[in-house]
Amino acid sequence: MGVDSHQSSVASRQSPTVTGSQILCRALLEQGVDVLFGYPGGAIMPFYHALPEYPQLRHILVRHEQAAAHAADGYARASGRPGVCVATSGPGATNLVTGLATAHMDSAPLVAITGQVSRSMLGRDAFQETDIIGITQPITKHNRLVEDVEELADAVREAFQVAQEGRPGPVLLDVPKDVQNQRGVWTGGQAVRRSGGQFVRHRTDRPTALEQAARLIADAQRPLIMAGHGILLADAYAELRALAERTGIPVITTLLGISGFPASHPLHLGMPGMHGEVHVNRAIQQADLIIGLGLRFDDRVTGNLASFARGARIIHVELDASEIGKNVPVAVGIHGDVRVVLQQLLQLVARRDCDGWREEIETFRHSREEHFRGGLSPEVILDSISRTTGRCTIVSDVGQHQMWVAKLYPYQHANSHITSGGLGTMGFAVPAAMGVALARPDEPVWAISGDGGFQMNMQEIATMVQEGIPVKMAVFNNGYLGMVRQWQQFFHERRYSATPIWSPDYVRLAQAYGIAGWRVDHSDQLEECVQAAVAEPGPSLIEFTIEQEANVFPMIPPGGSLSEPIEGDPAPLVPA
Ligand SMILES: Cc1ncc(C[n+]2csc(CCOP(=O)(O)OP(=O)(O)O)c2C)c(N)n1
Numbered sequence: 001m002g003v004d005s006h007q008s009s010v011a012s013r014q015s016p017t018v019t020g021s022q023i024l025c026r027a028l029l030e031q032g033v034d035v036l037f038g039y040p041g042g043a044i045m046p047f048y049h050a051l052p053e054y055p056q057l058r059h060i061l062v063r064h065e066q067a068a069a070h071a072a073d074g075y076a077r078a079s080g081r082p083g084v085c086v087a088t089s090g091p092g093a094t095n096l097v098t099g100l101a102t103a104h105m106d107s108a109p110l111v112a113i114t115g116q117v118s119r120s121m122l123g124r125d126a127f128q129e130t131d132i133i134g135i136t137q138p139i140t141k142h143n144r145l146v147e148d149v150e151e152l153a154d155a156v157r158e159a160f161q162v163a164q165e166g167r168p169g170p171v172l173l174d175v176p177k178d179v180q181n182q183r184g185v186w187t188g189g190q191a192v193r194r195s196g197g198q199f200v201r202h203r204t205d206r207p208t209a210l211e212q213a214a215r216l217i218a219d220a221q222r223p224l225i226m227a228g229h230g231i232l233l234a235d236a237y238a239e240l241r242a243l244a245e246r247t248g249i250p251v252i253t254t255l256l257g258i259s260g261f262p263a264s265h266p267l268h269l270g271m272p273g274m275h276g277e278v279h280v281n282r283a284i285q286q287a288d289l290i291i292g293l294g295l296r297f298d299d300r301v302t303g304n305l306a307s308f309a310r311g312a313r314i315i316h317v318e319l320d321a322s323e324i325g326k327n328v329p330v331a332v333g334i335h336g337d338v339r340v341v342l343q344q345l346l347q348l349v350a351r352r353d354c355d356g357w358r359e360e361i362e363t364f365r366h367s368r369e370e371h372f373r374g375g376l377s378p379e380v381i382l383d384s385i386s387r388t389t390g391r392c393t394i395v396s397d398v399g400q401h402q403m404w405v406a407k408l409y410p411y412q413h414a415n416s417h418i419t420s421g422g423l424g425t426m427g428f429a430v431p432a433a434m435g436v437a438l439a440r441p442d443e444p445v446w447a448i449s450g451d452g453g454f455q456m457n458m459q460e461i462a463t464m465v466q467e468g469i470p471v472k473m474a475v476f477n478n479g480y481l482g483m484v485r486q487w488q489q490f491f492h493e494r495r496y497s498a499t500p501i502w503s504p505d506y507v508r509l510a511q512a513y514g515i516a517g518w519r520v521d522h523s524d525q526l527e528e529c530v531q532a533a534v535a536e537p538g539p540s541l542i543e544f545t546i547e548q549e550a551n552v553f554p555m556i557p558p559g560g561s562l563s564e565p566i567e568g569d570p571a572p573l574v575p576a
Pocket residue numbers: 397398399400401402424425426427449450451452453454476478480481482483484
């Protein structure tokens with residue numbers, strides 16, 4: 001096979017004889033793409049035919065297209081650059097849907113490329129024809145059927161631009177098979193090498209809003225900063241820290257804002273909302289000012305909106321103007337990139353302290369009740385993982401373990417916690433961690449899942465083995481779809497309907513894939529196994545046996561007020 005070097009673009013301009021698939025590959029290289037996650041099939045075969053001519057594009061063959069989308073998402077969140085996934089038409093494309101919706105809810109820049117039946121077959125229910133444009137309309141930032149080879153290169157450029165600019169999100173390009181085969185002219189330039197992490201920035205030009213915000217900050221008695229995902233997306237760590245340290249205002253981090261501010265910082269309070277700490281939610285309810293930075297005040301954060309922070313005026317800094325005032329009324333809305341806004345705001349904010357208010361919040365703290373009656377507590381496991389691994393990225397799945405991982409792990413480094421927040425997608429952690437590991441080859445990556453979520457995408461161990469992706473996997477095995485079981489215990493008369501879940505022997509599962517695996521039932525095995533898992537050069541897996549009916553506390557009942565947390569198990573049912 002002749003190597004059609006990307007550098008020969010001048011030559012190819014003189015002989016316009018490249019295929020749409022070659023243009024697609026060159027356009028990806030032009031965007032600085034180095035890895036793509038995908039799965040072949042009939043309608044995308046011309047693309048896969050061209051791919052070996054571009055060895056700079058590393059293709060990761062996943063075991064399910066959902067994993068390709070999550071892996072691209074993990075890659076994007078870890079690198080700040082769009083992740084790319086590829087699938088064939090029909091079932092390949094529909095398998096991407098959950099991953100696209102996940103990325104859309106959490107503002108992750110993704111470019112998905114799907115094969116489509118040839119143009120002459122469109123609309124005839126051809127083999128493996130699905131209207132993926134229609135299906136993904138509400139879960140992509142933008143999508144487009146590429147109708148001619150002449151549009152292809154620009155469609156790719158547009159896709160990458162839209163995915164990254166403003167509030168990031170997923171974009172899908174649907175490319176009919178005959179367009180992939182169509183010959184056209186490549187008019188691109190050289191590959192761009194990007195340093196990464198730089199999303200297109202919007203400037204704020206609202207000095208009055210900034211002045212108002214600065215005045216509110218100066219006058220508030222009980223102010224709080226609520227930091228969301230925007231801090232990570234805008235790389236605004238230093239600015240957030242400067243604002244907090246200059247004013248002494250305590251910082252709350254939402255689920256997706258975790259690792260936007262060091263967990264051990266004396267001004268860090270913790271996570272708000274449904275499973276937020278009691279002192280955090282009480283502080284919100286007592287606050288007279290909330291400075292919301294790069295977040296959307298979703299219902300898992302606010303609880304019942306009518307009773308949310310009744311005494312607080314709200315400053316909302318947000319890149320997506322449609323979020324401002326959507327869920328909570330704001331005193332000052334500032335539309336712009338949170339980093340740029342904070343830089344400008346810092347010029348107007350004077351030094352102050354909040355010592356009295358911080359002391360008051362300390363009195364709200366409950367000593368953490370020990371809810372684990374024996375065996376391994378998540379706290380002990382996470383402590384061991386953090387001490388043994390050092391600097392690393394933690395990717396969590398969805399459920400009870402996700403809340404423990406969010407609240408108990410001591411995140412020190414920027415953007416070191418990745419999870420599916422908005423969609424709450426079980427099965428996210430394992431494939432997303434593959435993407436993270438490829439984006440951050442120099443540091444360990446842990447995928448922490450429950451026994452339910454792990455079984456949704458554990459087939460990806462094969463991908464890790466084939467591609468040498470060294471993810472450390474932890475399964476928190478409580479024998480239940482624990483979070484749903486907890487709701488059943490609290491709100492459905494303890495009727496454990498469809499929540500007990502059987503698991504395979506994970507150690508033997510690991511063996512079947514040829515990777516190292518351990519089961520940890522007791523704390524005396526903990527250190528040794530975690531150390532061995534971290535030392536393992538390839539992927540490895542530890543199953544941790546978690547107490548079956550352990551619960552996540554505190555909990556605000558769905559639709560309830562942040563002022564009324566549940567802090568312990570409901571009374572046992574009296575047998576009738
Ligand atoms: C794809 C998907 N299906 C269903 C749910 C609903 N759900 C949320 S948490 C949960 C239980 C998760 O169980 P497990 O993975 O064992 O984690 P645990 O809560 O036990 O830690 C379920 C079923 C979901 N979030 N995602």
